[in-house]
Amino acid sequence: LIVCSAVLMSTVAPETNMLTGGQNSPRKSEVRSGVHNAKGWMRWGWKRSPVTSEKVYRRFHLEGTQFTILGVEFDGVNVLKTIICPLIGAMLSTLLAFAPLPAIKKAKALKELTTNPAPYPAMFANAANWVVYAFVIKDPFVFIGNLPGMVMGLYYTISAFDVSKNKSHRRIVRKMIYGYALLFPVMTAVLCIIIQNDYITQLVVANFSMICLILFYGAPLVEASNVIREKCSKALDARLAACCIANALMWLIYGIALFDLALIIPNALGIVLAGFQIVLLLIYPGQCEEGGDMKHEMLEEAQKVADAVEQQLPARPE
Known part of the structure; x- marks a missing residue:
């Protein structure tokens, strides 16, 4: 899962995210400034706190079935x-x-x-x-x-x-x-x-x-x-x-x-x-009964012999 996620994240273009149904991914400037998406949940990145004006580093965020890892938006x-x-x-x-x-x-x-x-x-x-x-x-x-x-x-x-x-x-x-x-x-x-x-x-x-x-x-x-x-x-x-x-x-x-x-x-x-x-x-x-397989094979062989003998016999006059 880790390897597949890394490959997918390295190949997804920043403008288009195929894992979320082709929705546009956020620009780097939007991610850095902590812009919310239409559903109101924070993307991964730097966010400036409204109280202390200090930067808060968000590595992972989850809301409903939506989540972000390393700046890439996923639909769960x-x-x-x-x-x-x-x-x-x-x-x-x-x-x-x-x-x-x-x-x-x-x-x-x-x-x-x-x-x-x-x-x-x-x-x-x-x-x-x-x-x-x-x-x-x-x-x-x-x-x-x-x-x-x-x-x-x-x-x-x-x-x-x-x-x-x-x-x-x-x-x-x-x-x-x-x-x-x-x-x-x-x-x-x-x-x-x-x-x-x-x-x-x-x-x-x-x-x-x-x-x-x-x-x-x-x-x-x-x-x-x-x-x-x-x-x-x-x-x-x-x-x-x-x-x-x-x-x-x-x-x-x-x-x-x-x-x-x-x-x-x-x-x-x-x-x-x-x-x-x-x-x-x-x-x-x-587990079959003892001799069951042998009986089945003997019946098959007997049927083959009977068919061969029947073919060798001359046709009966009508």
């Missing part, structure tokens, strides 16, 4: 919505990026992945899109909050593919990575080389980022049918679901503050989808 509500909330959101996004790390470490130690790997490539694709969107809208909070997810999502994807023995899981990871590796460069090339329109670029990247974020929030629910059928939530990551709710809530507040539908819509849906995961985790235990 605006600062809360445009600085504090996105900064906390960036921190929560970083925590979200590291939430699956214990599950991945456990999987690498046991040489077996028990959780659903679909969120990992979805995390990488989602974070990569939001990093690009941050460049488009020039928002440092969106960039800082998604860079860790981009790096860690790629690490989780590679690790999960190495240790996963489930063929369906490996197939899901391959399809998601190949699809994103094909779609994203083509989209970027079309926008940057052919179209070359800032408004269209922002609109397309925003919508694509929304889709990827919704897929990331909904990726753990790929195993929802198995969780309900087996009455076991072993495939869901409780830590990841909790971080998703906290992260989506803070970015929803930030999106409402900016009135950016690219932030509002996917994070509102993210709260609903992550909440459904929490409900499944509360209803069903995290």
Whole structure:
């Protein structure tokens, strides 16, 4: 907070203060003489006492939601919505990026992945899109909050593919990575080389980022049918679901503050989808019955064998 405040205060022009909705900031002479603003509260600076004519040095003044620090006028509500909330959101996004790390470490130690790997490539694709969107809208909070997810999502994807023995899981990871590796460069090339329109670029990247974020929030629910059928939530990551709710809530507040539908819509849906995961985790235990996973795999293999045999059999005469 201190570093961000220092950067903001050093970049705000004295004539225009962006943190107070574009209101004109006081001139230095007005600040030094202690001129009151329209709301009647004193700005930071030197004030001549009406009784003793001595100078009184005001470092900080607060009235209502308005306050001054080092001569810069702030609106408390605006600062809360445009600085504090996105900064906390960036921190929560970083925590979200590291939430699956214990599950991945456990999987690498046991040489077996028990959780659903679909969120990992979805995390990488989602974070990569939001990093690009941050460049488009020039928002440092969106960039800082998604860079860790981009790096860690790629690490989780590679690790999960190495240790996963489930063929369906490996197939899901391959399809998601190949699809994103094909779609994203083509989209970027079309926008940057052919179209070359800032408004269209922002609109397309925003919508694509929304889709990827919704897929990331909904990726753990790929195993929802198995969780309900087996009455076991072993495939869901409780830590990841909790971080998703906290992260989506803070970015929803930030999106409402900016009135950016690219932030509002996917994070509102993210709260609903992550909440459904929490409900499944509360209803069903995290430990399956002994042999439950083996039975499920045996049933899948038996079904595949039956389908293969049926294809080999000659067609029956009518």
